[in-house]
Amino acid sequence: MGFFSKRSKKQQDKKQEDFTLDIYKDLDKNISNLKVMLEEPNDLVIREFTAGHTDHKCALVFIDGLVDKNLINNNILKNLQVMAEWKDLPVTNANLFNDIKQELVSISDVSTGENLDDVSNALLYGSAILYINGVRKAIIADVKGWETRSIDQPPSETIIRGPREGFIENFRTNMVLIRRYIRDPNLRFNTYDVGRRSKKKLALTYVDGIIHPDLLKEVKRRLSSIDMDSAPESGYIEQWIEDSFLSPFPQMLNTERPDAVAEALLEGKFAIILDGTPFVLIAPATIGNTLQAPEDYYERWWIGTGLRMLRYLAAFLAMFLPALYIALVSYHQGMIPTKLAFSIAASREGVPFPSVVEAFLMGITMELLREASVRLPKAIGQTIGIIGGLVIGEAAVNAGVVSPIMVIVVALTAIASFSVPAYSVAISFRLLRFGVMLAAAILGLYGIILAYIMINIHIVNLKSIGVPYSSPFAPTFFQDWKDLVFRAPIPVLTKRPGYLLPDDKKSADKKGR
Incomplete structure (x- = not known):
């Protein structure tokens, strides 16, 4: 291994000796310098030519696939080879460089490269480099033209009412x-x-x-x-x-x-x-932002409020519902209504596992199905998620491994987690759910309350770029509560969030609609 390490170091040292960061007057030396730096990739295009009917040698360099060739042909090469014939090009190199940059390269974004670092960075980002023999600098023309995805509806944030355009990779x-x-x-x-x-x-x-x-x-x-x-x-x-x-x-x-x-x-x-x-x-x-969606503001205020309150309920169920089942079945059976208690006891007859093991088995199975459905192709993934959940749940109940009530609890928990708008927050709730289940298995409802207190302590101490994560609950900004759990009518929302301490506090329409 040491031999290969030394050999690699020698090759790197040799490569450093073969090229420098300077741009030379000699055109051939500049091209050789660039080739050595990039090790002559197959997609490196070098077009050498003379400007018009003169003896001024030039070279245009670009990476194939990163540029728009129509721009290069019509706005650079055509100008320098055809239109240059109608213009008396200056004899001095400095004047020649300025004339070509200002009059013959008809690209909106043109700059000057002073060294090889400027040139290589621009080249690898979709620019064309124009070298002129006898000039110690290069012209950089922005001619980006790689293939991009068209603007379409965001696949991860679909809504019923609202704009249908989303960001792309450009x-x-x-x-x-x-x-x-x-x-x-x-x-x-x-x-x-x-x-x-x-x-x-x-x-x-x-x-x-x-x-x-x-x-x-x-x-x-x-x-x-x-x-x-x-x-x-x-x-x-x-x-x-x-x-x-x-x-x-x-x-x-x-x-x-x-x-x-x-x-x-x-x-x-x-x-x-x-x-x-x-x-x-x-x-x-903030924790409140994670349960808000753009659609809350596109519908009337009472519809937006109802949807938002439904998401708060979904967040609670996604984190605490399995733990509540474990605590009530294992420790606090007296808190369950009599008829429901008898029904649960009858459904659990013959189940060989305690409620905590039963809940963990079904919870992990649901997470595996969810992960598998995401990784598979779209059509197959949806089928696996739906059919897999039905088949496995039914088979587990028939085999006496889990009780029917446990299947209902896990299904409700999964549906609730899907109702959380922010995917990264939903994952957090799913992970914390297992910790709360463990606390419920050890201490019952007292364990759930203790876990809830610990989560709140963590949220209160957490910050986002220095802003308290629990704002505007704590520290309290009562003015911001109009757009927290409830969503007040748009004409009432005349101020920007106070917890952000904005310079311009007032707005006729905070949402900018």
Whole structure:
């Protein structure tokens, strides 16, 4: 192993000697330098030519598949080879470079590369590089043109009423989608390069004049501290800048919906867009935000309130229903109505396992079915989820392994967990459910109460980019309770959330609709 390590190090040292970060006057040396750095990949295209009928040698370099060839042919090569014949090109190299950049390269986004690092980064991000013999710098033309997915309805956040467009993997397209919802000159996009190797584009977006300056300063500090080779998905960014990586609760929300991002920005929050993923991060987040959905504001206030209260009930059932079953059956049978107690006792006759083992077996089986249905193709996955649950549940009851009431409890728990809008929060509830079940098996209802207190203590101490996760419950902001469990009528929501301490506190319509 040591031999190969040494050999690899020697090869790296030799490669470092073969190229430098300088751009030379000699065109052939620049092309050779670039080839050595990239080790001559098959998709590297180098087009050498002369400008017009002159002796000025040029070379256009790009990566095939990352660029729009029509732009290159019509806006660069055609201009330099055909239109240059009608123009007297200057003799001096400096004037030649400026004339070509300003008059003959008809691309909207054109810049200058001063060294090989500038050139290589732009080349690998879909730009074309124009070298001119005798000039110690290069022209960088933005001609990105790779294939992208079309804008469609977000598959993970379907709603009955509301916009049908969602983010895609294209960085610029996602920024445009947000600008379509917020036509405010104070909308800001601060860009960063993330990843020492990947150098992916990241944008921090917010509305200047609404977001609190200290919150903005803190998130910029955290983003500038990111040090990783690659960030293939926004989950990497979330885990790097979150307050507590030990917490089961997500401290940032993710969404594919531009309307949800626009709503959050107008409240005084910020969003993070990463190139290559349709999931945009929103922060700060609170426990109340995890049970809200955009559709709450598209329907009348009493419908939105009813749906939101239903989600709070679903969150409680998803976490505590199996534990309540274990506690009542194992310790507190006197709290069950007599007829129901007799019915449960009759259904459990012949079941060889105690209630806690029964609950864990069915809970783990349900999680396995859920995971299998996600990993399989869509049509097969839905079939496995439905048929598998029915068949396994019926077979388990007939075999006397579990009781029918246990199947009902697990089914209700699964349905309740699907009602939680935020997928990452639903996963947290599913994991915590097993801990609460264990507490119920040891101490009964006292164990459930103890687990509930511990969860609340954790939520109260948790923060999201410095903002208390339990806001506006604690610390208390009574003004924000109009849009918490209840959703007040839109004309009443005239102020932005107080727990965010926005600079502009008032809004005629907080939701920006």
